[in-house]
Amino acid sequence: MSSTAPLVWIGTAAIVAAVLQLRRAWALPRRSAVQNGIGWTLMLAGTALALAGDGAWGVAVASLGGMIVAALLLAHAGWTARPGKGRASARKAHMLPEKGEPRQIGRRLLTFLLSVPLAFAASLLVALGARALAGLAGWNDADGNAMALLLLPLLWGILAFWLLMQTHRRAQWAWLAAPAATGLGLIWIGGAL
Amino acid sequence: MTLAFSKDSVQRALSAHAAIGLLASALLYLICLTGSVVVFYQEWQRIEQPGAPEMAAIDPDAVQRAVVAVLATEKGKPATTHLYVHMPVDGLPRTTITTDHQAFHVDADGRIAGPEENAWSEFLLGAHYALNIPGLVGMTIVGIFGVMILALALSGVVAHPRIFRDAFRLRVRDSHGIGLADWHNRLSVWTLPFSLAMALTGAMIGLGVVGAYGLAAAFYKNDVEAAYAPIFGDEAKPDPNPAPLATVAAPLAWIATQHPQVRPTYVILHDPGTRGQHVQIVAEHPRRLIYGETYEFGADGSYHGKVGLSDGHMGQQLAASTYNLHFGNYGGLLVKLAYLLFGLALTVVVATGTSIWLGKRQRRGLREPRLRAGWDGVIWGVPLALTLTFLARIVIGNGAPMIAIFWTLTVAIPLLTMIIRPEPRPKRLLQRLLVAAVVASMAAATAGVVAV
Known part of the structure; x- marks a missing residue:
């Protein structure tokens, strides 16, 4: 890293300063939008500087600097923490049935099927739909294919989470069907089907 | 916030x-x-x-001699389709040649020094x-x-x-x-x-093939290679008719003079000794997340262009950056x-x-002592299994059945803690075993280094 661009070092310093500022801001007795804003602005500015200095490599290096400083601050917080008398949470996660509760294995299995294999299928269709749309827009195949490969896991993760957040089964089906149909339509319009 | x-x-x-x-x-x-x-x-x-020959750099002619020497050991075997030369880099300053059948370390003069023995590292990579x-x-x-x-x-x-x-x-x-x-x-x-x-x-790396199958089915008439080709370049058509061995020295010399700022990490010789053979050099670019740029050469060392991972389409640069970032x-x-x-x-x-x-x-x-003991068995059992697998590698040698040892222990330790010793909690016992295994492994590895 001997010939690292100066902007990367300045960006790293800004991100480190952002972490320190956020620590100060979040420790205030009352929430301050200005103090929080300074922290986040420094974070954004640091990222932009590192990006301008050495591209994605610069951002990766600068963000590591911020995370290391945060780890040191945490280590200090842990080292100086005093024994407390607070009680830990016992709130239910509703993952397994408690004594006397019905097991609802069928319902749980269906939730798994919706959020894992079916969410994967829907995400794949959306990713391929986006690739078809990119083709229609005149993108190069390299850009379109890489975008599809990036979108597949990203959409799957988001969709799986979102499906588990729904309170009704019908909403889950709708959130699966809408993106899947859209993706399929785009693939068809793109001429791949 | x-x-x-x-x-x-x-x-x-x-x-x-x-x-x-x-x-x-x-x-x-x-x-x-x-x-x-x-x-x-x-x-x-x-x-x-620890005894494999190390070098900061290797002369292109020495690489050529090494390739000839390694291929000479393969007479009578099915022809190798890909020959890889791992070039010395800062983290691993060794030159290693891998074919479809074997892998050898070579010294700075291009002489075969001995077989590569990195089964633990490969096992570890495979596990992850x-x-x-x-x-x-x-x-x-x-x-x-x-x-x-x-x-x-x-x-x-x-x-x-x-x-x-x-x-x-x-x-x-x-x-x-x-x-x-x-x-x-x-x-x-x-x-x-x-x-x-x-x-x-x-996830991109792991699901890449599944995504590529999807792309191939939708846009490339089920040709998976065609889906990858716009990003990583395509494979040339093989021609199995015999031909004099391609030069790898000339492409390496060309890179050194034309692109002195980049560092070759791999030389890939496709279909060596055939009329379809060609050479690729993968070279690291400083301060980039991409794993490298692929430079293409003919059998006679003539430069045919590069794939574009360093300065081509954004999609190419993005895809080539996932590995180093990960x-x-x-x-x-x-x-x-x-x-x-x-x-x-x-x-x-x-x-x-x-x-x-x-x-x-x-x-x-x-009250769920067995469930708690089983989770203790996972948390402390997996690193214990990993350490004992490493110890087996050092003590038994490169041929130790590492996959079998690791997975047997990884499954057995949580099960045994649940069935045999759920109480008192097995956490302390497993922690002590882990410390003992780490100390034993360090001692064995140090002894191995000293012996060399």
Whole structure:
């Protein structure tokens, strides 16, 4: 890293300063939008500087600097923490049935099927739909294919989470069907089907 | 910063977080732990085989001699389709030639020095990359776990409305689960950029083939190679008719004069000794996340162009950056140490997640000693199994059945703790065994180094 661009070092310093500022801001007795804003602005500015200095490599290096400083601050917080008398949470996660509760294995299995294999299928269709749309827009195949490969896991993760957040089964089906149909339509319009 | 989610959303996010976390927990823990350790893949190889010849650089003519020498040992075997020369780099200053059948270290003069013996490093990489499952199935499964980390990160942030506001509180001396929850939440927040980057790049790598099959089915008449070709370049058509061996020295010399700022990491000779043979040189570009640029040459050493991973389409640069960003080999030892630290932090986050869930159940009056013992068996059993596998490599040698040893122990330890010794908790016993195994491994490895 001997010939690292100066902007990367300045960006790293800004991100480190952002972490320190956020620590100060979040420790205030009352929430301050200005103090929080300074922290986040420094974070954004640091990222932009590192990006301008050495591209994605610069951002990766600068963000590591911020995370290391945060780890040191945490280590200090842990080292100086005093024994407390607070009680830990016992709130239910509703993952397994408690004594006397019905097991609802069928319902749980269906939730798994919706959020894992079916969410994967829907995400794949959306990713391929986006690739078809990119083709229609005149993108190069390299850009379109890489975008599809990036979108597949990203959409799957988001969709799986979102499906588990729904309170009704019908909403889950709708959130699966809408993106899947859209993706399929785009693939068809793109001429791949 | 307090995120404004409704109470109902927070509760549902907690349920989602617990559901995904528990579904993934043991294997996710294993993937994170092996991922942290495999950051030092190059260094492990040096520990495994300390006597292999090392060099800062190698002369192109010496590489040519080495290629000729290695191919000469393969007379009578089926012709190799790909010959790889690993060029000396800072993390692994060795020249190693790998064919379809064997791998040799060579010295700085291009003479064969002996077989490559890095079975532990390969086992470790295989455990992280594909849970040691051959073919594409294992990689795909690991990719799915990357997706799960993404979903866990999202649900975790929504399930804990004060997670950013409390980002600097760490009440390690609080009992009754507060300390454990603080470790989980703080490490999660501060490793969030790292975790998201690891999850997304890991999932892209793992699910890449599945995605490529989808692309091939939709746009390339089921030709998977054609789906990859716009990004990584396409394979030339083979012509099996015999021809004099291609020069690899000329392309290396060309790179040294035309692109002195880049560093060749691999020379790939396709279909050596045939009329279809051609040479690719993969070269690292300084201060870039891409694993390298691929420079293409004919059998006579003539330059045919480059694939464009360094300056081609954005998609090419993005795809070529996933590997280094995931494995942390883009900034020398400092970045590797940071990756080890954050990788272990992510491992702790996964481990404490299930422990927190078990603790909450215990506080609600549910007594589950076997479940608790089984999780102790995972948390301490997996690193114990990993250490004992390394010890077996050092003591037995390169041929030790490492996959069998590791997976037998990884499955047996939690099961045995659940069945035979759920109480008193096996945690302390397993911790002591782990310390003993680490000390024994270090002693054995040091003795191995000294013996050389």
